[in-house]
Amino acid sequence: MSVSAAPLVKARRRIPIGAAIGLFFTGLFLSTAIFAPLIAPHPLGEIVGDVWMPMSAKFPLGTDNLGRDLLSRMIYGTRTTIFIAAVATALSFTLGSILGFTAAVVGGWFDMTMSRCVDLLMSIPTLIFALVVLSVLPSNLVTLILLMGTLDSTRVYRLSRAVAADINAMDFVEAAKLRGEGRAWIIFREILPNALSPLVSELGLRFIFAVLFLSALSFLGLGVQPPQADWGGMVKDNKDGIVFGISAALMPAAVIGALAISVNLVADWILNRTTDLKGGRGNG
Amino acid sequence: MSPIVRLIVQRIALGVLLLFLVSILIFAGTQILPGDVAQAILGQQATPEALANLRAELGLNDPAYFRYFRWLGGVLTGDLGTSLTTGQEVTATLLPRLWNTLFLSFWAAIVAVPLAIVLGLISARYRNGWVDKLISGLALTSTSLPEFFVGYLLIYLCAVKLQWFSSISTVYDGMPFLDRMKAIALPATVLTLVVLAHMMRMTRAAILNVMQSAYIETAELKGLRPIEIIRRHAFPNAIAPVINVVMLNLAYLIVGVVVIEVIFVYPGMGQYLVDHVSKRDVPVVQAVGLIFAAVYIGLNIVADIAAIVANPRLRHPK
């Protein structure tokens, strides 16, 4: 079957235009987050002018509902949003992938218990569950990160367990088990190198989800609390201006979209250039 | 037919069990976590006596399982408790709001489902062509944009600049149908956009998956035209995965509805929930959370049953 087996792998040397744009903007957002205090023209909470001033040379994006510089707040917001989303994603990935891999390799009661618990957690919509919990817990940084990380780790668990279970069923893993290799070798040397690409691409998607989720919570008034600035909270602060034709609320909202699109483009590209497990050259 | 019936019954029983466990989880989430409801209501400055009184009033001194079963018993008899902040019966306040939310979701679904399937079909038919690329580009964009961006953009354009609609979607009892439709036009549009992209992408994938089967090649080698292949061979096998996709995304819709109701100040369940979360009104939060979870689980059950019914191996056992 020479023909059907041919195109399995698309290895591209050059970065496609979409991914290049995505990489550029992702990089831009990251450096903004890191160097926020250096870039921002005004301090975070300083009232510098009137309420909802239009765009001008002095205030490139105008001022907000309290007369603070919108651009400066957005720059600081980049930092808050990306920091919380990144830490939550890191938590969900560490938790989800370690448990998922272990469940796939160990199997038995551990797998059963973990998988049923995850099924249960996933049978409540994430946002609803978060709202239920936030009705009791204080909405501070630690709560938010723990909550988002835990809830999102269920998805990472499912993916990494599925990927690892696929690889675990392959003959080369069985060969390693027959050789007498320990669990550490099997997970880190046999399974992990083959599971990396789908997981890295998933990392991007989970990060986007965290950004959107955090923004939604803050928009509902249950996420990042003042005086901290984050994008979702800024939309909430300025939303009343919309009816007067003031677009201040749209700016942070648009930036959330821009970050999500950029990361999406990068994740898509990583997924596409992923070589398949058999490494190509047909399979027969 | 018996194995099918057995599987369906099993699936429904599993759903009921899941809902029971979810109710425990929701209850535990609001009661056992290291926050105290009484403290939350009265704030940090409350006197110990006031706290003790409130705890007694709320029955917080009873053991947790006891309170859980009291609550569950109420839920099963239609009594969702009393709001801590307004003192009103939750059930009475909630029902009209539930109806409003279902009304909004229903019309969003009516538009989104056929549109998503048609776009998915077009994408699959012209795979990798410019139409497909355009559609998936738009889908990527719309999954990346937060609901409130789309929502406020529409308000900004259609309500403020063009003045076609009101920026607030007020509905009330006895409102004429057409007025009601006009009131939900904007939120329904946003809701449609929110689920459309996912649904379309997954429909496309489901159809492409079927189109790559060997029996599609067989049909092609019989000299059938593409439209005949789709109608006779691809479609019957794609129904189950597509129904599955639709149901899963309708479940997604009920999450989107929360934020959208807040944007448009629409008097539905979502807004009700958000309001009472910030007021730490636990009975309301529990009730609304449980109802959302029940709808979500219900839609998942329907998706699974559709897959079971559409499987020829189960419909025609050996």
Add this chain to the structure above:
Amino acid sequence: MADTLLDIRNLRIEATVYPPGEPPRTATIVDDVSLTLEKGRVLGLIGESGAGKSTIGLSPMGYGRGGVRITGGEVILNGRNILQQSKNGIRKLRGREVCYVAQSAAAAFNPAQRLMDQVVESSLKHGVANRAEAEKRAIALFKKLSLPNPENIGRRYPHQVSGGQLQRVMTVMALCPEPDLIIFDEPTTALDVTTQIDVLAAIKDAIRDTGVAALYITHDLAVVTQVADDIMVLRHGKMVEKGTTFEIIKQPKQPYTQALVSVHHIEHEEKQPTPKPILSVKKVTAAYGNGIIKVLKDVTVDIHPSQTLAVVGESGSGKSTLARAITGLLPPQQGEIIFEGRKLSSRLADRSKDDLRQLQMIYQMADVAMNPRHTVGTIIGRPLTFYFGLRGAERDKRVKELLEEIEMGAGFIHRYPAELSGGQKQRVCIARALAAKPKLIICDEVTSALDPLVANGILKLLLNLQKMEQVAYLFITHDLATVKSIADSIAVMYRGELVRYGSKSQVLTPPFDDYTDLLLSSVPEMEIGWLETAIAGRKMASAGN
């Protein structure tokens, strides 16, 4: 030549391929192939994987899989050049003048439609017959192909009939619109050997009785010998040789064809059992699914030092389960495994490192038996480090020695599995097993995914290594020809039970039990007329009962 049905001239077919880490390039799949087929004749296309035989076979239907394109030559069917037809023109002849029988009927039928609807679809589409006529013809064909319950089988769904039956229904589907030409693409390859013979006989009868012409594509020369009038041998997309079946089988001119014809001739002298077996399986019973599905029932066999025990059986015979029970992957419910006089723990986790070292395994699919992210050096070197603590230069030296032993050479040490051919991959797996210096290697269908000549090379290598390294083999296979060439003793298995066991000469000498007889008489031989003799013998046997 008034009777010429199909005339392919200087056909050239190309495809775009995507090698890992390189830019896409154009590869030639079929290069300058010409053939003619007269009405009512059967031409066999034979070759290894990658020979381009399926691609050639599909060209009269104007169809290419996976983006292949015809870039040169002519394909003339019934006087018309296919390559100049419009899409509509091609659709008119597909399913009318040319029909196709695929390798896997199970995948080629629409699971949501009854068989009859699919069988008569082409006839109705092309207006060959109305529904009643078409169904009548289909039922007649069901009878001709000896399908059970021909009146009603059409009402069933694909998953409700067996693989062998489905393959026959697919043949009926191709015959129903009375085409001029049928393409058979490996129609019996996916079947068990005892099922294959019946399907083969049915196909042959149907071709003869309806007078349809056929292109019969296969990698198995013995099979094609039974059905084809002429044979064309292909390799790497080029024609090697063509002639009548007699010429190809008896007087092959090209060295490649000669090698194919003589592929099963391996010199091996049967060794006698020793008093002390290296491994004994004693009354082993094993089951899956919490002991419910018994797949191995009370099996007892011995393996002698530096000898080969071949375990033969069809799918579902339990032969691979036996391997899993011996290795400890599936602890037996009852019975024991004795290795060098000691009882082995039934569970893998309880065995000592040295026990594990003594018992190595080689798999059917070398592709998935090696971690694609490890180099050949790591794959072979890991057991050296793990069992003997070899590292660095010492380890590399030993890996290179092993690469020499498997006739590949030290240069492969830094390659990845994706850069190796199928045969090379299997050799690396053999080296990995040898690296542990085992006393016994379990070979699970190690040659069945390989082309015949490559498989032959692997068998010869295994026999050589047995002499050099004094290693015993437990050789699991469905292929009796392989068994005859390498075994010292044979165990025949059927549905989890041992039906015949002994030295090779004992097992292969009559009188036979029924199943062994059936198995032995089902293996196609490279003799013209073998099929008729075998079928006649079988009818006599059943009449005798």
